[in-house]
Amino acid sequence: MIPPDHPRYRSLVTRERLARCAKNGIVAMEGLTAHGRGEAFDYLIGERTTESALIAERTAAAMLLSARNPVISVNGNTAALAAREIAGLQKACGALVEVNLFHRTEQRVAQIEALLRDAGAEVHSGAAEQLLPLSHDRAWCRRDGMFSADVILVPLEDGDRAEALAAMGKSVIAVDLNPLSRTAQRATLTIVDELTRALPVITASCRELPEKDRRALLASLDNHYLLSEAIREMTVRLSHALD
Amino acid sequence: MIPPDHPRYRSLVTRERLARCAKNGIVAMEGLTAHGRGEAFDYLIGERTTESALIAERTAAAMLLSARNPVISVNGNTAALAAREIAGLQKACGALVEVNLFHRTEQRVAQIEALLRDAGAEVHSGAAEQLLPLSHDRAWCRRDGMFSADVILVPLEDGDRAEALAAMGKSVIAVDLNPLSRTAQRATLTIVDELTRALPVITASCRELPEKDRRALLASLDNHYLLSEAIREMTVRLSHALD
Numbered sequence: 001m002i003p004p005d006h007p008r009y010r011s012l013v014t015r016e017r018l019a020r021c022a023k024n025g026i027v028a029m030e031g032l033t034a035h036g037r038g039e040a041f042d043y044l045i046g047e048r049t050t051e052s053a054l055i056a057e058r059t060a061a062a063m064l065l066s067a068r069n070p071v072i073s074v075n076g077n078t079a080a081l082a083a084r085e086i087a088g089l090q091k092a093c094g095a096l097v098e099v100n101l102f103h104r105t106e107q108r109v110a111q112i113e114a115l116l117r118d119a120g121a122e123v124h125s126g127a128a129e130q131l132l133p134l135s136h137d138r139a140w141c142r143r144d145g146m147f148s149a150d151v152i153l154v155p156l157e158d159g160d161r162a163e164a165l166a167a168m169g170k171s172v173i174a175v176d177l178n179p180l181s182r183t184a185q186r187a188t189l190t191i192v193d194e195l196t197r198a199l200p201v202i203t204a205s206c207r208e209l210p211e212k213d214r215r216a217l218l219a220s221l222d223n224h225y226l227l228s229e230a231i232r233e234m235t236v237r238l239s240h241a242l243d
Numbered sequence: 244m245i246p247p248d249h250p251r252y253r254s255l256v257t258r259e260r261l262a263r264c265a266k267n268g269i270v271a272m273e274g275l276t277a278h279g280r281g282e283a284f285d286y287l288i289g290e291r292t293t294e295s296a297l298i299a300e301r302t303a304a305a306m307l308l309s310a311r312n313p314v315i316s317v318n319g320n321t322a323a324l325a326a327r328e329i330a331g332l333q334k335a336c337g338a339l340v341e342v343n344l345f346h347r348t349e350q351r352v353a354q355i356e357a358l359l360r361d362a363g364a365e366v367h368s369g370a371a372e373q374l375l376p377l378s379h380d381r382a383w384c385r386r387d388g389m390f391s392a393d394v395i396l397v398p399l400e401d402g403d404r405a406e407a408l409a410a411m412g413k414s415v416i417a418v419d420l421n422p423l424s425r426t427a428q429r430a431t432l433t434i435v436d437e438l439t440r441a442l443p444v445i446t447a448s449c450r451e452l453p454e455k456d457r458r459a460l461l462a463s464l465d466n467h468y469l470l471s472e473a474i475r476e477m478t479v480r481l482s483h484a485l486d
Contacts (some may be wrong), residue, residue: 043423242327
């Protein structure tokens with residue numbers, strides 16, 4: 001049991017939850033390592049939603065609301081960390097929720113879909129085809145789902161897939177704590193923030209953003225600026241670390 | 244199978260090895276997350292031994308050679324990543340090798356000791372007592388081993404233990420890619436480098452360092468300088484990331 005007054009309570013509880021989900025197969029072993037990389041970068045932005053991340057999250061809401069076929073792609077880590085938050089965002093923006101896995105087995109897909117449904121999400125399920133230009137099992141998706149999406153939210157994604165989706169002409173919204181990753185660099189919009197902090201802000205923005213603000217956010221989207229601001233935050237924090 | 248020409252081949256192979264060792268119980272689930280955090284910081288120092296890390300590694304050799312009772316403390320991640328390198332260092336500096344685990348079970352201790360022996364290490368084993376001023380099972384060690392050490396190498400350690408060992412008056416050598424961690428800050432000497440790069444350099448230095456150089460390294464040890472150099476390297480790399 002982790003004592004609630006531990007300075008790193010939230011981070012340790014999250015880590016335990018992931019370890020538990022790794023034991024039952026929802027999270028891949030490699031997903032635990034990926035989570036650790038995220039933790040390091042989260043530490044460097046001060047484990048808070050920065051000002052530039054907030055802009056990115058509001059812009060994500062504007063993109064999802066303006067989309068014809070918005071899709072939220074969910075993998076093991078996302079389901080383990082944020083099934084409830086995914087369900088909340090779906091209600092606010094009307095996106096399809098579809099499972100897409102790097103380490104894919106039918107059993108894992110079924111487990112993750114069940115976890116999402118228990119959390120209140122409607123999952124776009126059923127027979128999948130190998131439609132994305134990717135090797136491995138990440139190619140599997142539904143023709144009327146991910147394949148037809150114009151805007152796709154890919155939290156905690158791998159670089160190949162973010163790149164392939166962008167090359168298909170889709171607007172890709174990534175949530176990635178590492179501003180240097182290929183995913184972060186190739187996405188249309190990158191949210192450098194921790195997933196369970198980012199999703200509720202996107203959801204609230206979907207509910208609150210006036211039409212005028214949405215248009216302004218879309219018109220001024222500059223992902224290079226957002227990434228460089230995230231990097232600047234990290235640099236500042238690192239430089240003062242030994243003060 | 245990861246293709247050997249993959250740009251991140253070494254890192255991916257290491258990650259696979261850890262995942263395998265997590266499945267058979269040698270590595271704790273939490274150890275995978277910890278490895279991921281290390282990867283992020285390793286990326287920020289350019290996945291190479293920096294000049295300041297090289298000084299730290301040579302100083303570590305000088306400390307181990309000058310010790311009366313040097314001990315190398317081994318946990319699951321260290322054994323999974325570097326059992327052979329630990330055995331090599333033991334031969335070069337004559338330290339005791341002793342297993343100490345955060346997530347301790349008799350079975351894990353036995354598995355890790357067997358892995359180390361297979362790699363050529365002589366393991367200081369047998370009945371342990373709760374001798375270190377720590378809660379949890381990290382307190383367990385041997386009276387004539389870790390408890391009596393004057394210099395102790397603790398690769399990939401947790402902050403509490405590094406702190407407790409230092410408070411017992413021991414000289415603590417940490418290998419930690421995160422220069423901001425409590426382990427890094429509390430150790431007598433912190434090597435900010437990846438373990439399988441760091442250990443062979445320490446081993447080679449044990450073999451090659453002239454007595455005069457050893458004394459000079461010990462006299463000029465300045466851990467604050469070493470940490471700030473590591474941080475400076477990371478800051479520089481981050482700042483140029485979007486160039």
